[in-house]
Amino acid sequence: MTTIVLAIVIGFAFGFVLDRVGASNPSVIGRMLNLTNLNLAKSILLAIGVGSVLMFAGQMLGLVDVGHMSVKAAYVGVFLGGLLLGAGWALAGFCPGTAVVALGAGRRDAVFYVAGGLLGAAAYMVTYPAWKASGLLDDIAGGKVTLGTVPGSKFDGLTGLPGDILGIVLGLGFIALAFALPERIVHRPAGQPQPAE
Amino acid sequence: MTLNWKAGGLLLGLVFFAAVLLVKPIGVSTQFVILDGIIADAVSPDLVTQTDGGYTSGNAYLAKSHGKYAKSVANPLNYSFVFVIAMIAGGFASVMARGGFGSGDSRIPALWAANFGSSPVKRYAAAFVGGFVVLYGARLAGGCTSGHMMSGMMQTALSGYIFAAGAFLAAVPVALMLYRKEG
Numbered sequence: 001m002t003t004i005v006l007a008i009v010i011g012f013a014f015g016f017v018l019d020r021v022g023a024s025n026p027s028v029i030g031r032m033l034n035l036t037n038l039n040l041a042k043s044i045l046l047a048i049g050v051g052s053v054l055m056f057a058g059q060m061l062g063l064v065d066v067g068h069m070s071v072k073a074a075y076v077g078v079f080l081g082g083l084l085l086g087a088g089w090a091l092a093g094f095c096p097g098t099a100v101v102a103l104g105a106g107r108r109d110a111v112f113y114v115a116g117g118l119l120g121a122a123a124y125m126v127t128y129p130a131w132k133a134s135g136l137l138d139d140i141a142g143g144k145v146t147l148g149t150v151p152g153s154k155f156d157g158l159t160g161l162p163g164d165i166l167g168i169v170l171g172l173g174f175i176a177l178a179f180a181l182p183e184r185i186v187h188r189p190a191g192q193p194q195p196a197e
Numbered sequence: 198m199t200l201n202w203k204a205g206g207l208l209l210g211l212v213f214f215a216a217v218l219l220v221k222p223i224g225v226s227t228q229f230v231i232l233d234g235i236i237a238d239a240v241s242p243d244l245v246t247q248t249d250g251g252y253t254s255g256n257a258y259l260a261k262s263h264g265k266y267a268k269s270v271a272n273p274l275n276y277s278f279v280f281v282i283a284m285i286a287g288g289f290a291s292v293m294a295r296g297g298f299g300s301g302d303s304r305i306p307a308l309w310a311a312n313f314g315s316s317p318v319k320r321y322a323a324a325f326v327g328g329f330v331v332l333y334g335a336r337l338a339g340g341c342t343s344g345h346m347m348s349g350m351m352q353t354a355l356s357g358y359i360f361a362a363g364a365f366l367a368a369v370p371v372a373l374m375l376y377r378k379e380g
Contacts, residue, residue: 003276006220011280014212014223015287021205024288027308027380028199033372036379043206044347050210051351055217063218070222072339072349074356081338082345082363085331089364090371092327093306095342096335097225099328100281104288106298108317109306109324114229116328121229122237123329124336128258131337147353158355167353174350178206191311191378 015101024102026093026109033090035185045178052171056164059150066152073143077136092116213351220276222352224344226335227266228281234259234270245270258336311380338363 021043022028031037058064072078089095094102094113102110124131131137142156148166149157157163200208216223234254238244245254245267252267254260259267269275292298305315313319335341338360340349346364349357 004279007276007279008283010216011283012287015284016291017208017212019288019291020200021209022199026306030308030372030376033368034376039202042202043209046206047209047213048347048351050207051213054214068217068221069352071352071354072345072356074359078338078356078359079363081334082360083367084334086364086367087371088327088330090368092324096332097343100284101288104285105292109320112321113324113328116325117229117332118233120329120332121336122233124333125256125258141355145355147355170353188377188379191380
């Protein structure tokens with residue numbers, strides 16, 4: 001039962017904050033991806049960095065259970081799926097999580113996105129045996145690996161570098177990148193004026 | 198209203214940290230499969246079946262990894278599924294606190310309208326097609342922006358970096374092509 005309470009509390013917080021950083025708004029996603037407003041990218045980089053530093057520092061201090069880590073496998077399909085996801089992300093302006101939040105925020109386009117998403121997931125469920133047979137789901141570079149070797153972790157390291165220290169260094173790197181990234185890279189002409197909403 | 202990037206990023210990072218501290222890293226896209234499974238199992242109850250040690254399914258995807266997904270379909274009141282339902286509530290609470298439905302850019306996204314006009318049908322069709330492609334891709338990749346990119350890169354997972362490379366390599370050119378005007 002405790003885990004269900006945690007699911008409600010953390011899920012609620014995640015949905016709330018995603019809306020507050022603007023991620024549930026497809027215009028904000030589109031402006032990030034066409035490089036005209038990178039504030040959301042800065043938020044995401046900072047979040048990854050903060051999460052990484054806290055998690056690995058917590059592990060080193062013995063405050064965070066290393067067993068809570070869950071590393072996904074690396075295989076060619078990760079890259080191919082990433083390409084597909086990226087194209088759809090740019091077209092719709094939603095990723096799966098932000099669409100769920102947008103649904104709660106009353107966006108009608110999110111309803112269509114989620115319906116399309118359920119159909120897309122079902123299409124994958126049906127075509128999964130063909131992907132499996134193609135070998136594109138087979139592990140590469142050790143499969144479920146972290147970049148360094150995290151002490152006490154059940155996941156192997158791609159390198160023998162100390163994974164917790166590497167995690168903190170990379171986390172600080174993400175934070176530095178968040179600050180270094182300009183707010184805008186590309187300028188575009190203004191679109192047609194829109195009626196007030 | 199929208200938080201500045203520093204406050205927003207810090208809060209988002211704290212949520213990701215809280216998740217891995219208390220339970221496990223955040224992920225979303227699997228739950229689209231679980232909901233599909235719940236719907237399909239309601240229509241055709243033989244889809245997911247109980248075995249001696251757990252659950253399995255006639256669908257190879259639900260049956261993979263010793264019926265992990267089949268088990269979640271049979272028991273929807275599990276952490277990951279409830280988590281995603283709670284995200285809907287979080288989005289609802291946030292929008293209510295910032296002025297309710299219909300405030301600001303809430304119908305046709307401004308950027309979309311500036312480039313493609315304000316026809317709802319066109320926008321809804323794009324959202325539907327985008328949703329299909331994103332979830333198909335996310336399942337092929339084994340995760341989405343939350344699970345692979347954020348949770349994955351935060352844990353220094355190799356797969357997270359591979360996923361992020363693929364996602365941005367497609368997303369940025371497509372967005373540059375689609376959204377030529379600012380809105």
